[in-house]
Amino acid sequence: MCGIVGYIGYRDSYPILMDGLHKLEYRGYDSAGCALVNPQGALNIYKAKGKVSSLECIATSRDCTGTLGIAHTRWATHGIPSEANAHPHVSESGNITLVHNGIIENYATLRSQLEKRGYTFKSETDTEVLVQLVEYTMSLHDEDLVTSVRIALKRVIGAYAICVIDRRHPEQLVCARKSSPMVVGLVDDNREYFIASDASPIAQYTNQMVYLKDEEVVVCERGQSLRTYNLNGEEIDPEVKEVDLDISMLSKGGYPHFMLKEIFDQPQVLRDCMRGRVINAPYSESPRLSVVLNAVTQHRRELLRARRLIIVSCGTSWHAGLIGKQLIEHFCALPTEVAYASEFRYSDSVIESDDVVMAISQSGETADTMAAMEMAKRKGAFVFGIVNTVGSSIARLSDTGTYIHVGPEIGVASTKAFTGQVTVLVMLALALGMAKGTVTQEEYEEVLEELTRIPDKIEKVLEQNEKIRKIAATFTYAHNFLYLGRGYNYPVALEGALKLKEISYIHAEGYPAAEMKHGPIALVDSEMPVVFIATHHQLYRKIVSNMQEVISRRGRILAIVTEGDEEIKEMVDDVIEVPSTLSCLVPLLSVIPLQLLSYHVAVSKGLDVDQPRNLAKSVTVE
Numbered sequence: 001m002c003g004i005v006g007y008i009g010y011r012d013s014y015p016i017l018m019d020g021l022h023k024l025e026y027r028g029y030d031s032a033g034c035a036l037v038n039p040q041g042a043l044n045i046y047k048a049k050g051k052v053s054s055l056e057c058i059a060t061s062r063d064c065t066g067t068l069g070i071a072h073t074r075w076a077t078h079g080i081p082s083e084a085n086a087h088p089h090v091s092e093s094g095n096i097t098l099v100h101n102g103i104i105e106n107y108a109t110l111r112s113q114l115e116k117r118g119y120t121f122k123s124e125t126d127t128e129v130l131v132q133l134v135e136y137t138m139s140l141h142d143e144d145l146v147t148s149v150r151i152a153l154k155r156v157i158g159a160y161a162i163c164v165i166d167r168r169h170p171e172q173l174v175c176a177r178k179s180s181p182m183v184v185g186l187v188d189d190n191r192e193y194f195i196a197s198d199a200s201p202i203a204q205y206t207n208q209m210v211y212l213k214d215e216e217v218v219v220c221e222r223g224q225s226l227r228t229y230n231l232n233g234e235e236i237d238p239e240v241k242e243v244d245l246d247i248s249m250l251s252k253g254g255y256p257h258f259m260l261k262e263i264f265d266q267p268q269v270l271r272d273c274m275r276g277r278v279i280n281a282p283y284s285e286s287p288r289l290s291v292v293l294n295a296v297t298q299h300r301r302e303l304l305r306a307r308r309l310i311i312v313s314c315g316t317s318w319h320a321g322l323i324g325k326q327l328i329e330h331f332c333a334l335p336t337e338v339a340y341a342s343e344f345r346y347s348d349s350v351i352e353s354d355d356v357v358m359a360i361s362q363s364g365e366t367a368d369t370m371a372a373m374e375m376a377k378r379k380g381a382f383v384f385g386i387v388n389t390v391g392s393s394i395a396r397l398s399d400t401g402t403y404i405h406v407g408p409e410i411g412v413a414s415t416k417a418f419t420g421q422v423t424v425l426v427m428l429a430l431a432l433g434m435a436k437g438t439v440t441q442e443e444y445e446e447v448l449e450e451l452t453r454i455p456d457k458i459e460k461v462l463e464q465n466e467k468i469r470k471i472a473a474t475f476t477y478a479h480n481f482l483y484l485g486r487g488y489n490y491p492v493a494l495e496g497a498l499k500l501k502e503i504s505y506i507h508a509e510g511y512p513a514a515e516m517k518h519g520p521i522a523l524v525d526s527e528m529p530v531v532f533i534a535t536h537h538q539l540y541r542k543i544v545s546n547m548q549e550v551i552s553r554r555g556r557i558l559a560i561v562t563e564g565d566e567e568i569k570e571m572v573d574d575v576i577e578v579p580s581t582l583s584c585l586v587p588l589l590s591v592i593p594l595q596l597l598s599y600h601v602a603v604s605k606g607l608d609v610d611q612p613r614n615l616a617k618s619v620t621v622e
């Protein structure tokens with residue numbers, strides 16, 4: 001949560017900072033601000049409540065000159081969204097200013113200590129103590145900025161990614177991180193440095209990046225090599241990585257919203273996800289198709305000796321985990337549990353050294369998922385990551401893993417990451433099942449063959465976009481929705497309900513269909529839309545009976561069915577068809593109409609689809 005951008009070089013920093021903030025706005029949009037040191041050495045700070053565009057309305061007509069600047073887009077934790085609480089925050093003297101992403105847990109203690117020494121506070125944030133603490137440390141030790149930041153951070157408990165500048169030293173910018181991400185882009189023999197919370201604002205300038213590690217402090221100085229220190233002041237060699245991001249993924253590509261683009265990107269990104277992993281060898285004896293995942297090849301021993309798999313994740317990634325459990329248990333006969341990372345990290349779960357813990361995360365920065373992994377590692381488990389963001393914290397923390405490679409996901413509501421995660425889980429279950437000998441050659445090939453057809457089948461579902469838009473427009477009145485499915489479609493019901501809640505602000509619940517009569521059916525009346533995911537698979541006839549129960553109570557049904565299902569079409573108000581597929585792959589198709597449904601309901605209600613209220617794309621606080 002919260003996005004940070006910094007720049008030091010020879011160009012005007014303001015346009016670079018604003019462009020970067022727009023790219024990071026998915027991380028939070030409660031307020032935005034920037035600090036620029038102009039050529040005369042004055043520090044200009046502009047802030048606005050709300051989105052980056054509100055900041056631009058204020059700042060653009062003012063003095064925005066200067067080749068050193070920092071900027072921030074906020075997701076509020078301590079203090080309401082307001083101009084006063086917006087970053088950057090400034091020290092007592094007005095010389096030092098700072099932006100921060102994370103939470104300072106001991107801020108109250110630090111604040112009262114600083115207040116006793118005469119420091120005054122203008123905001124309710126935890127961040128303001130950091131900038132005051134840096135200034136206080138500087139006054140005590142008479143040290144330079146980097147040393148003062150380093151010493152100050154030793155007193156801090158919590159998570160931080162910070163960019164700090166001192167008006168009196170416009171030749172340098174200091175950054176540091178602990179448990180919150182920060183990337184530094186190196187350009188043109190160190191003539192300029194770009195800093196950001198992730199690589200997306202930097203990728204257009206350079207592919208040479210340094211991902212800061214925990215408790216590292218770096219100094220970016222024009223014309224000087226990057227200097228990196230640990231909190232004890234020992235110099236460390238920065239690890240420069242070549243990161244190539246597909247910049248076209250960072251634009252809407254003609255779609256009105258990122259979410260819609262990302263829904264429509266799914267056929268192509270799933271092909272990308274399988275590329276080089278599902279191998280077609282038409283002239284080989286057998287198998288013609290095979291799946292090769294480096295993580296499984298290289299860590300065969302750890303994976304084969306596993307007695308249990310525990311999947312930890314949050315939100316949509318947790319729903320993908322529920323599908324993963326069914327896949328792994330079916331193809332690998334490996335007992336699998338799925339835990340909310342936020343619960344698991346504080347639980348007394350018994351973890352053995354022959355357990356494998358699998359973390360699933362789009363962003364690779366979710367604080368609870370990271371903490372769950374750390375806990376599992378401490379207890380000796382082998383940790384496998386399924387991550388989208390290359391080089392992210394979770395990717396680095398994993399003992400091994402598989403990227404989903406679906407490109408940056410900008411819309412706050414996760415779509416292509418979900419189908420990418422499920423695709424990787426299918427490949428993983430098959431690869432591991434083959435290694436264990438728990439899947440037959442016939443089933444292995446049948447599933448792989450069908451997996452390669454899924455992108456084309458998703459295209460067929462997407463052709464119904466207009467029909468789904470019309471259906472969605474009739475649902476804007478609703479205050480509640482029920483989503484029901486069974487087997488592989490149960491997690492899809494949960495995911496459909498989450499999508500609707502997130503962007504349409506309509507209360508929705510997902511249930512296994514058979515649970516309906518144990519309570520939720522009491523809610524059903526003519527006002528209550530019920531979405532059944534009723535494809536031709538496990539327990540189809542039983543779901544049809546559940547539909548009858550809803551119809552008898554005059555509930556309004558929208559059913560996701562297999563192409564050609566005339567029976568359900570006769571029974572219910574609306575149907576959306578998906579092509580026929582294997583039950584273990586059906587989530588990859590049945591989720592698509594639900595993504596589009598939530599999207600169109602939100603658009604019909606005039607809501608901000610890509611930046612829904614109160615949410616942020618990556619939840620880096622617990």
Ligand code: AGP
Pocket residue numbers: 314315316317360361362363364365366369412413414415502616617618619
């Ligand atoms: C999904 O639409 C959500 N925005 C959210 O539930 C998300 O899936 C969750 O925060 C987990 O994020 P991660 O995959 O980046 O770890």
